[in-house]
Amino acid sequence: MKAKKWLSAGLAMAVLGTAVVGCSSDDEGTKSEGGAGSAAPAAKQEINVNFAAEPPALDSSKGTTNAAFTMLHAMHEGLVRLDKDGKATPGLAKELPKVSEDGLTYTFTLRDNLKWADGSPLTANDFVEAYRRTLDPETKALYGFMVAWIKGGNDLLAAKTPEEVKAKKEALGVKAIDDKTLEIKLERPVPFFTELLAFPIFYPQNQKMVQQAGEKYGADADKIIGAGPYKLTEWLHEQRLVFTKNENYWDAANVKLEKITVNIVKDPQTGLNLFESGQADWTYLRGDSVQLYEGKPEYTPKRELVNAYVMLQQDKFPAFKNAKIRQALSMAINSKALVDTVLKNGSVPSTGFIPNGTSDGNGGDFRKVAGDTQPKFDVEKAKALLAEGLAELNLTALPKFKLMADDTDAGKKTLEFVLAQWKQNLGVEAEAEPVPHELRVDRQNKGDYQAVMALWGADYNDPMTFLDLWLSDAALNSTGWKNAQYDALVKGAQVQTDRAKRSADLVAAEKLLMQEMPILPIYFRQSIFAKNTKLENVVLPSYGAEWDFRWAYVKG
Secondary structure (H helix, E strand, O other), X not given: OOOOXXXXXXXXXXXXXXXXXXOOOOEEEEOOOOOOOEEEEOOOOEEEEEEOOOXXXXXXXXXXXXXXXXXXXXXXXXXXXXXXXXOEEEOOEOOOOEEOOOOOEXXXXXXXXXXXXXXXXXXXXXXXXXXXXXXXXXXXXXXXXXXXXXXXXXXXXXXXXXXXXXXXXHHOOEEEEEOXXXXXXXXXXXXXXXXXXXXXXXXXXXXXXXXXXXXXXXXXXXXXXXXXXXXXXXXXXXXXXXXXXXXXXXXXXXXXXXXXXXXXXXXXXXXXXXXXXXXXXXEEEOOHHHHHHOXXXXXXXXXXXXXXXXXXXXXXXXXXXXXXXXXXXXHOOOHHHHHHHHHOOOOEEOOOOOOOOOEOOOOOEHHHHHOOOOOOOOHHHHHHHHHHXXXXXXXXXXXXXXXXXEOXXXXXXXXXXXXXXXXXXXXXXXXXXXXXXXXXXXXXXXXXXXXXXXXXXXXXXXXXXHHHHHOOOOOOOOOOOOOHHHHHHHHHHHHOOOHHHXXXXXXXXXXXXXXXXXXXXXXXXXXXXXXXXXXXXOEXXXXXXXXXXXXXXXXX
């Protein structure tokens, strides 16, 4: 995704230009629906934001990364939008949906006179066509399984011929009753479906733009159009994305920022230099800089439902088919040392696959209900498991393999730490393979790796967003691992209406996942940012986008 080296501080400053926070002036009090409420001043409403990764194409059907979701969230909107408390509030819909008693039919009324950023009308049919495109097998949408919860969705995903695709699209359970009324029918009740509709995979799409851009849809600023608070006016790849206020947004009167420049700055020290010199208003903090800012007004922590882990590709590296070898590699990583001495950002060692703070779907916290399911750091046990696994494969040593990771600062440091742990604790040699974020994601999704450092952030607050990743037929499970017992537990939970039984099935699924270890959890992430103290009302979602400036403003 990124072809360039880290920006030097001097070069980055040249790219960014002058500081943007304006001088003091009188406040103007306003409050916007769903926001935190604000007194919006007459200060210059422009900010510079540092971001660690260049986003892939901003195609809401194909996006799979935090970088893509964050940028899409800035320029677009769904039927609902999550507020600062993570609650669904009306977005492009006039009000929250009317839901049938059986929980299967959702009816939305759109706001009056909705427009795309170019001023053309936005109608209910733009949602219908977007969902049909996402589920069209030719789109190859890795998140299609979520839209397939709509009645007939799996049938469309499985369609083989053009005629069958056309028929299944017509039969799909989403219908524009008229220009302002959208009806969605589900295969089964989904308790969190309303909140889920804030996720980019459920955004509408401008059909004229989709057709004009073709395969390049979402790849450049002139090949994507949204209907959100901002519009993407410039995208200089590997350097910056510029968003300006969308005057055609339904609530433009309550959008205060006029311009957001997102600069791609991989090196956190460069980002910090830009922040401290007034060239950036928002930057991420890593390592010692976290302690430097802790307790200061600029210090901004973000609670996240995000985990970091290693995926092992069993077909590319057959030794990974042995569970004892996988377990040994996991138990040889001292995650506490990693988060305490390398990351130093509030992240904590993983105790399972599902992060702290995730709901169990039954009114509880999943981690508290499940307890610690991940085997603890234990070098001696890891050595014994490795020896047993090698003996079962008639090997005297584990062959050398490559571990791929993002070439960001945190990615490279975590990569170096894990490799050193394996060598020091097990005598296992592996080669570092840092690559640009976009390339890592592409190769990971294709199964083109031996081992890869990955991160996964929740798409909604429920264990299923983490556990359905590892189903045998899951589009994002590129490890080659398949387990019928695991499939039965997760698929059973997908249709279980008794919430207590569903929670128990999901706990059992995670325990099995941690016994089998097709993936090696390392830590549950927390992010720390430094924020200009004049920047107010930034929303930090615990899942989905990295930040939301929809209600933000610069105070005088």
